Amino acid sequence: MRLKKIMTDFFILMALTTNISFIFSPNPYELVITVIANLTATILKLGEGRILATEMTASSLVADLHLVPAAFIYFLGDIQEAVSLAIGALAANIISILLSIVEAIFSYLSEE
């Protein structure tokens, strides 16, 4: 279970950091890596039935729905719109991270 948590958190953080990097300096590879990391985090979260996990899946899906169109829009030439969408995804990524921290605290308390 711990390994899975590391993997999920890694991909959520990876999506967040590359997203921030893309927003400050738009680069096609960063955007694609953000999309890949975010989609991976979403897939890893699939099937988790606990309340916080479902919230995380939902926020990850929101980020996906911002980032995937952003990738296509970016390569169709509208960089400004792509960055706007990436900012929207950033909000969802931050919520994912916060939920992940709350989940970690809860699991710590129940194990203590």
Place this chain on the structure above:
Amino acid sequence: MSKLSRSKKIKVIRKKLKLRKKKQKPLIEEYQSKLIESLKEIRVPLILLHFSMSIGTLGYMLLSGGNFIDSVYMTVITIGTIGFGEIVKGSETPIGRIFTTFLALMGIGVFTTSVTVIVRLFLVGDILNLLKYIRMLRDIEKLKEHAIVCGYNKTSAWLVDALRRRRIEFVVIDSREEALKYVQLHNIKHYIAEEPFRKSALMAAGINKAKYLIANMEDEAKNIAVIVTARLLEPDREKLFIYSTAPTDGIAQKLEELGANKVIVPDKLIANRIFSYMLHEASGFVSDLFDRIAYGEEAELEIVEVKVREGSTLASKKLKDVDLRRVYGVTVVGIRRADGSLELTVSGDTQVEEGDTLLILGSPSNIKKAMSFYREVIK
């Protein structure tokens, strides 16, 4: 000191967490959790497919100098075995061809296996069944004044048939495999595949809005469990009518004391029925007629009982004042008095008293009108 208080706080929070865990979830939520958990099975094929797509896209992007849309397209046509050609710039080079070869070798297998697994999970696996089941539970939530049949056996099958004829909605609860097989064979619209004495199963069957509950399990202990649980959830005997069966009069009496409105002893019922035929030996018409009316098999006639409660506006009135025959086309054919005596020679001058039960005969549609008037206006 601070460490102690911290550990105390943690203990309090842990206790709260544990208490929350003990609270029983509604059945619909249990099945929704099962549905979400069943999605776990598509995780591995999806991850494999996603990684193949990602490697392909990034590889072609590097080869073409960052052309994302063409790279995605090239990856899809390669691993999807479409193979329209070398569309992406750089894919026709030796390095590009080596990359395409490895991508195809890895990706084609991953693509076909993943798609097969995902499609199979949706079509053959639990996902579709769970979705159907959750939809059915939602439909059950909308039911009102329905019947809950606990345990599906031959008697229940006959009962369900009668309920269908009278267009009374019903929910069957049974967890046994063989019973569920018959439930599907008999096209039962609403069923819950759980133990009927489970609180969550009865709640999911809408016990708070139901009018009848039939505890018809093979096992007496289970009947007791169903009756007790149902009565705990709905203590009002006038709101939820519980019927059950018992092998002896003694057990029947105990079940009635536990909360059942009426418990039938099948052997006794059969004996009485045979005896009624013996009493009317010329033809079984009389016995059959009363039975058919009482069991709702006589389409043109129906007989219902109306209890005159304390403080009812019907009390202390003469039948001619109520005038049900003229207004609704139904007739009061008898009155069971509060002391248990049966009065069959009723006339317009017969007075209704509190605690009486009126036996009203009429066509089903007229009876329905009269009953709704009774419920809404008279009470």
